[in-house]
Amino acid sequence: MGEPIRLACDVLVIGGGMAAAWAAIAAAEAGAHVAMVDKGYCGTSGVTATGGPNHWWVPEDPALRAQAIARQSSKAQGLADEAWMEQILALTFRHLPTLAPWYPFGSDGAGGIYHSGVRGPEYMRALRSFALARGVTILDHHPALELLADREARVSGARGHALRHDAPWDIRAGATILATGGCAFRSGLIGSALNTGDGYLMGAEAGAELSGMEFSIAFSLSPAWASTRTLPFTAARFFDEAGHEIDVPSPRAGHAHHQALGRAMLAGPVYADLSEAPAALPPILHRIQPLTTASFARAGIDPFRQRFPVRLFGEGTIRGTGGLRILDQECRTSVAGLFAAGDAATRELVAGAASGGGAVNSAWALSSGRIAGEAAAREARPIRPDSALTGLGRAGLHPTAEARALDQRGLAASIESHMHHYDRALFRRRASLSASLDTLGCHWDFIAAHGQATGAAALPLRELAAMAATARWCTAAALARDETRGVHVRIDAPDLAPSRGHRLIVGGLDTVRLRPDVLLEDAA
């Protein structure tokens, strides 16, 4: 094992995706000494790096902005906050173009520059260069395992393991930002292998709460052999193994589109036929999404001429809206010294009950990153090098009973199936949610009681604990919200219940606690 690494900084950013990078950049621009620790490599890790985020983008025209906000508000079904929407529209419009020295912005086709949509690998490469240019210390392959707190329970940094040096690290920080992304429960969704909800767990261990976890049903369609982007699929027709066409409502039907596909996939293999795709698409797909083209080319399939098997990949809280509850306009959690940004934070503030996926989520990641970075830089207090800090991590690090070997693979597969099994996820109902909650509770209890590892081996165990905790919060909230609202669809409660027009706050580890939130407007 290598020598322990000990550092101190003003602001510690945990994560390495787009929200983390924007947070680190903003904190450094505000004058803070910033360290960013990523589980993977800032530039390739996280779902943005393999994606192509479009950002919610409206020019600085009050009438256009008001229109866009009104449209988004109606989709949010009462759970969002228009002041936040205004804020993220303004910040995104102002800051995305500042990436120009490092990102190859293309043409808008009318003599101008196309800013709003960016391609993942180039975007994250540019954000890394931007952060380095601002003096951010980037520590790749340095997963955080637990937060540290001082005597007053203020979060004061984190502790983890440097994988390439095989050495423990310990970073003391005046303020800490969780930008660890969402949780895809190891579904195989492209780019999501590291998105295991670690920040939700670390935040909850410090006493933070979560919100919007019930809005976590999302799937994306891909070839059966690999998760890709969905651009080629929107005009697809679908067939069963015998060649009979399957009646699938168009993607515009949202949940019903996925329900029809999921039902068919439970019955047998489903094949896509892309021959009716827009005529302009086949010749330029490789210029827009080279990695999607590569997946087909290497499988020896011309996707626009040959039928091929498809499946749905679960997206968990990534395209959902749930995450750590944000208390104020500066992305604070309820824990002193701890901020949250991007998919680690709740996106209910801007997405409400709608899918946070796509443009609104990206604008949120950029904006909440910048807001948290600036606020953390302002608030960072020097930590005395001799002050006693306590590690807050529990499950996987400090078992409550005798340590035992866990069937980690089996537990992870079970957790994923309780979140993403087509029947459970696309046809949510009391009986199955309740059964899932019981099983997930047993998994959590078992992991917390017996899981123990140190060094690099602690990482998979902590990831497993984070997925178990996240799945429980999602399921408990989905069970409690006995209505259909936005992307949360209950087949046993198909209508919107006016009495449920509030956010659901969930928290707790050994015991899951739920309570209704009071909407900000009502509280004012």
Place this chain on the structure above:
Amino acid sequence: MIEVIREDLCTSCNRCVEVCPTLVFDEGGKTPLIARPDACQTCYLCELYCPTGAIHVGHDQFARQSPAPDHSLHASLIAADHGWAAPLDAGQLDDYRLLGPLLNEGVEIAARRQIKG
């Protein structure tokens, strides 16, 4: 899933060891070692970042293919399509604005078909 690092093209710069988000590779002798193939998430980014086109990722994310005899057809295609090494003003993203419109056109096609059907 990661398939092969070609010894004839690899310069042992270990860039792949650094950039792989899931630490599939370890520094090795002549080429980096594919130490943890099961950790590969088939994101193709090692191949994109490889400066000499020495890495080949197979299409199947659930099973590792045995190396095909000839990868020359694919070598560096991803990097070329991305314009990865090109100057920032080379126009490599000039078609990117069409993503949204093409996506929506596909949705329209599906919706029209449904009304007819």
